[in-house]
Amino acid sequence: PGYIGAIAADFANDPNVMAPPHLVSFAVAQGWYVPDGTGLFDVNKVYGDGNGRSAGVRLIEDELTRLAATRKLTLEDIIWAVRHPQLTGDTAGYGQIVPLAPQPYPELRCLWHTQSGSVAAPFVPVFLGCSNLPPEFKQHRYLTHDESRRFVDGRKGAANQSQVPQTVEATRSAFRAVKRLLYWVLEHHEELLGEITAVFQSHEARLIAEHNDIVATAATLLHANQPELARRYLTYYSQTELLNGLRLVETLTEYAETRSRLRHGLRETVGSQEPGQVW
Structure with a gap:
């Protein structure tokens, strides 16, 4: 759900909403959402972090909205957004x-x-x-869970053998x-x-x-x-x-x-x- 905010709780006939029919009913059944009479369902509050549109989302959406007002967005525009240095760092x-x-x-x-x-x-x-x-783009030991304690050979037993093929790791x-x-x-x-x-x-x-x-x-x-x-x-x-x-x-x-x-x-x-x- 990310930054998706409030939508109509009864969205079945809303052409601007694409969602599974049980989006609201499931949240009600889980006790995550209690209808409050407003007729609105805040997707981010119920299914997300509750913070709404982050600073990063506002940065990108504002610029893309500005561009979309004058022309159709292109692949290059989306690449710009995904690559934006204020969004894409070591945690990306x-x-x-x-x-x-x-x-x-x-x-x-x-x-x-x-x-x-x-x-x-x-x-x-x-x-x-x-x-x-x-193979360069397949799974390597770097950042693979538990590989730091494993070895490529089987001398330490199957539990301690790497799950990455030796030639791929090479x-x-x-x-x-x-x-x-x-x-x-x-x-x-x-x-x-x-x-x-x-x-x-x-x-x-x-x-x-x-x-x-x-x-x-x-x-x-x-x-x-x-x-x-x-x-x-x-x-x-x-x-x-x-x-x-x-x-x-x-x-x-x-x-x-x-x-x-x-x-x-x-x-x-x-x-x-x-x-x-x-x-």
């Missing part, structure tokens, strides 16, 4: 955007994805028709790679943030420009009753671009680290340098 998870435009085949839907915070990674389209991911962790760049960008955000963001925007502009052609090619294969070829094509494309994005992140990390060490040295005190977080 993956950056993900799902366009809801209709597609003739489910395989053609895609998730624009960044591995960890999008301040430090380019968005890449991963199609539902994609059947596999590069590859680079895309998540960890993005985190490295994130920390450099946040540390010297006044100097690096705009420059790094511009590089990602240029990279994403190419992906966005070719997106319709990729979809049309896969759709042609699906229409020709060649679903396996379509899935192989989409898998190859998404895997290739995920790895291209990872290489870009690693190149920028080398640049950011070299620049930062030469200009500022290495700060070794606890605490983060970052734009003011409002999320």
Whole structure:
């Protein structure tokens, strides 16, 4: 529910509300909501944190509302919102955007994805028709629950054996790679943030420009009753671009680290340098 506020408790015929029919009745049955005669149901108060629209939500919604008053919002606008440095810091998870435009085949839907915070990674389209991911983007031991006490081999017993395949762990962790760049960008955000963001925007502009052609090619294969070829094509494309994005992140990390060490040295005190977080 997030920041969704008060809606009509009887919303069945409200075209502006999409919700399960038991949204209110379930809350009543659980004792979370007692009708008060106003006819309103505060979704955030009942199902959320009760804080309503946060400062981060207000920041993004106000800007997108301003843009939407003059033109249709674009994918680039949503990328801007998800990547906003006052929202996306170390506590952010993956950056993900799902366009809801209709597609003739489910395989053609895609998730624009960044591995960890999008301040430090380019968005890449991963199609539902994609059947596999590069091992660099699969689960690694870093941040996996209980892996700090486990070992890859089984000498300490099954309970202490890593749940991550050895050859996957042997590859680079895309998540960890993005985190490295994130920390450099946040540390010297006044100097690096705009420059790094511009590089990602240029990279994403190419992906966005070719997106319709990729979809049309896969759709042609699906229409020709060649679903396996379509899935192989989409898998190859998404895997290739995920790895291209990872290489870009690693190149920028080398640049950011070299620049930062030469200009500022290495700060070794606890605490983060970052734009003011409002999320």
